[in-house]
Amino acid sequence: TEEFTVAGLTRPVLAPLGGNLELSCQVFPPQNAQHMEIRWFRNRYTQPVHLYRNGKDLHGETISKYVERTELLKDDIGKGKVTLRIFNVTADDDGPYHCVFKDGKFYEEHIAEVKVTVTSSDIQIFMHPPNSKGVMLECHSAGWFPLPHMEWRDSKGEVIPEISKSHSQDINKLFNMTMVLLIKASSHRNVTCCLRNLLTHQEESISIILSGKICLCSSCFIKQSQSRSSK
Structure with a gap:
């Protein structure tokens, strides 16, 4: 298994309440990641926000509050890049997200920070x-x-x-x-x-x-x- 690193945005991503949010991460050097396990999680590795394994999205593994709220965009997975899309952003979505690429026993991660925001005129x-x-x-x-x-x-x-x-x-x-x-x-x-x-x-x-x-x-x-x- 070839070793790699995982990178993504280093600055926080602003996410308007009620809108959609996109988080991207990529393996370096660029390589095909279709055979890899790709896992997004918040606080616990065993509680994924989204899980991709053996070429499939395993929606049944997703923790309850993210069920039917996520999509993994894989247009560039052949180059090792994926994007997690989260729909209908809530204040509870604020905070860090871990993106993990795993190939065999080797894995690396990138941590992205989400800042949810809403302003009231009331x-x-x-x-x-x-x-x-x-x-x-x-x-x-x-x-x-x-x-x-x-x-x-x-x-x-x-x-x-x-x-x-x-x-x-x-x-x-x-x-x-x-x-x-x-x-x-x-x-x-x-x-x-x-x-x-x-x-x-x-x-x-x-x-x-x-x-x-x-x-x-x-x-x-x-x-x-x-x-x-x-x-």
């Missing part, structure tokens, strides 16, 4: 009834991945320190964000809640203008998704 601001300390604003946004950067800004774009910031993850592992700001009397009248995807640098925001009539409000709810920008 941002809401809740305004609590004013009290002696001022007006409390809560900004909520759901459906982000990975964990976004979140901050309040004034009319000049300067960051305003928040009282608190928290996050949780839903059943699909998407992040739900909450941030609270206390505005004291005669301070900021125009504030913006900003969230930024740290992978794509896409930013979403919502602004609120507080007028002198604010003391007449018992409670307010604002929802807006039009104020957004990509950077």
Whole structure:
């Protein structure tokens, strides 16, 4: 058996949530890999995402969450190159993938890194009834991945320190964000809640203008998704 190495992309692969993902790897020196075993797995060698052996795709060996979600593109397998395609990407697909070529007892692997990403335009601001300390604003946004950067800004774009910031993850592992700001009397009248995807640098925001009539409000709810920008 001729020895070889396995190579692929060294930089992370960005994968939009709900889209398709492709990961390629190749043996060097280039050679026909049709007779080899080709295995893609996440954490455990014995739990393949996709398995090719004896010239066939063994779909029955695939772990449950990847059943009918993968395809091995073999157009260039004669040169030792294959591409794993994953359909309907979820947040759970984030992380490393091992590509193993095995010829007899000899094997080598390449590890690819997948970064799943999604940006949400669903941002809401809740305004609590004013009290002696001022007006409390809560900004909520759901459906982000990975964990976004979140901050309040004034009319000049300067960051305003928040009282608190928290996050949780839903059943699909998407992040739900909450941030609270206390505005004291005669301070900021125009504030913006900003969230930024740290992978794509896409930013979403919502602004609120507080007028002198604010003391007449018992409670307010604002929802807006039009104020957004990509950077």
